Amino acid sequence: MTDASQMRLREPDASEMRLREPDASEMRPTWCDIDLDALDRNLAAIRRHVAGAEVVPVVKANAYGHGIARIGLALQAAGVSCVSVAYVEEALALRSAGLTIDIHVLGGAVERQIPLFLAHDLILTAPSIDKLRQIDDAAVAAGTTARAHLKIDTGMERIGVHHYNAEGLFAESLRCRSVRVEGVFSHFANADSGDLSDARRQLDYFSEALSFYERHSLPTPVRHMAASAAIARLPEAHLDRVRPGIVLYGVAPKPEIAAALPTEPVLSWHSEVVYFKVVPRGASVGYGSTWTADRQTRVITLPVGYADGYARSLGTGPQQGPAQGPANVLIDGAPHPVVGHVCMDQTMVNIGDGSAYNGDRVTLVGRQGDERVTITDLADWCGRSPYEVLTGISLRVPRVYRRAEALGCGSAR
Numbered sequence: 001m002t003d004a005s006q007m008r009l010r011e012p013d014a015s016e017m018r019l020r021e022p023d024a025s026e027m028r029p030t031w032c033d034i035d036l037d038a039l040d041r042n043l044a045a046i047r048r049h050v051a052g053a054e055v056v057p058v059v060k061a062n063a064y065g066h067g068i069a070r071i072g073l074a075l076q077a078a079g080v081s082c083v084s085v086a087y088v089e090e091a092l093a094l095r096s097a098g099l100t101i102d103i104h105v106l107g108g109a110v111e112r113q114i115p116l117f118l119a120h121d122l123i124l125t126a127p128s129i130d131k132l133r134q135i136d137d138a139a140v141a142a143g144t145t146a147r148a149h150l151k152i153d154t155g156m157e158r159i160g161v162h163h164y165n166a167e168g169l170f171a172e173s174l175r176c177r178s179v180r181v182e183g184v185f186s187h188f189a190n191a192d193s194g195d196l197s198d199a200r201r202q203l204d205y206f207s208e209a210l211s212f213y214e215r216h217s218l219p220t221p222v223r224h225m226a227a228s229a230a231i232a233r234l235p236e237a238h239l240d241r242v243r244p245g246i247v248l249y250g251v252a253p254k255p256e257i258a259a260a261l262p263t264e265p266v267l268s269w270h271s272e273v274v275y276f277k278v279v280p281r282g283a284s285v286g287y288g289s290t291w292t293a294d295r296q297t298r299v300i301t302l303p304v305g306y307a308d309g310y311a312r313s314l315g316t317g318p319q320q321g322p323a324q325g326p327a328n329v330l331i332d333g334a335p336h337p338v339v340g341h342v343c344m345d346q347t348m349v350n351i352g353d354g355s356a357y358n359g360d361r362v363t364l365v366g367r368q369g370d371e372r373v374t375i376t377d378l379a380d381w382c383g384r385s386p387y388e389v390l391t392g393i394s395l396r397v398p399r400v401y402r403r404a405e406a407l408g409c410g411s412a413r
């Protein structure tokens with residue numbers, strides 16, 4: 001058993017918590033810009049889209065790579081009254097950063113961590129009768145009241161009581177001495193598919209389960225089910241609350257979904273040219289010599305690699321399927337392809353007959369002039385989902401937070 005005070009000492013990695021921007025003159029020449037104005041606009045767009053439902057942003061996984069502390073504080077400042085995370089450690093990072101609003105931990109708590117939830121006024125998820133009893137016992141022992149949301153499984157087969165057994169969990173919650181059930185929630189398995197009949201069936205199961213409260217003349221707790229895809233495409237699933245993750249950061253779970261609820265990218269990813277060389281015809285680039293120049297060409301090196309989350313398969317190599325890589329990067333408004341495998345810390349780019357100088361800005365994700373590279377492009381090029389690409393940008397990459405007002409001009413760049 002670990003007690004709450006011991007756990008509190010184990011704080012998240014310092015770089016995850018960074019509140020102070022690195023001095024621009026000293027900063028690593030690979031970084032992510034985080035546009036907090038875009039975050040605000042996306043939040044406003046989601047609020048308009050869901051009309052009366054409350055928006056509870058999801059900031060798990062370091063706010064999808066955007067930095068949990070700064071994103072949490074920005075959302076609190078924008079008037080959000082609750083955010084959700086996956087794990088209690090993420091909730092503690094938010095409390096340490098100064099968040100005083102509600103925090104709902106979506107994952108199930110292990111018993112030894114329940115005191116942490118109680119000590120920091122965090123909202124627990126009760127996905128089973130056993131867990132609910134553990135929460136109740138811990139709250140009684142601590143002389144406090146636990147706040148919980150009950151989790152109903154309507155087809156995901158992940159955590160949660162099956163909808164056809166939900167009555168047992170609801171009835172048990174009425175017997176708890178020290179648990180206040182503030183919400184009941186479920187999660188869609190297929191809200192991003194072309195055919196929404198499966199999602200509609202899940203929603204029906206959820207409604208059926210919730211009829212327990214009406215049948216017993218009890219007030220229904222706050223109901224929530226929709227993540228980004230269902231927020232965009234299934235208005236009847238908005239219920240009392242919605243839980244937007246990826247769409248809040250301006251990335252669509254699938255391209256079709258962007259049209260239903262347009263938001264703008266919050267993150268852009270940049271680097272700088274640190275080396276220029278002329279590669280002769282017949283010379284090969286990088287580990288495994290997977291790319292050979294068929295004529296003399298110019299190749300630049302960037303100080304970014306797969307340890308930063310710029311996937312190895314974004315380069316050229318035999319692992320690629322027809323729809324994949326190599327990635328393009330933007331230099332001076334023009335796209336240029338990565339050549340060779342991406343290394344752990346460095347990436348080579350073929351600029352052909354183009355010119356580039358050490359210190360030139362290179363955009364890995366974002367806009368230069370009329371050209372744009374999106375997280376979805378990167379995901380397609382390396383055969384991953386946009387979720388993996390975003391959450392895979394490692395802590396080694398500094399995040400720089402921008403607001404137009406702070407710069408005293410119309411542009412955040």
Ligand SMILES: *Cc1c(COP(=O)(O)O)cnc(C)c1O
Nearest residue numbers: 058106187227228243244245246
């Ligand atoms: C991650 C998660 C979300 C957010 O999902 P997005 O698709 O990013 O919007 C919502 N609810 C639960 C339970 C989650 O695990």
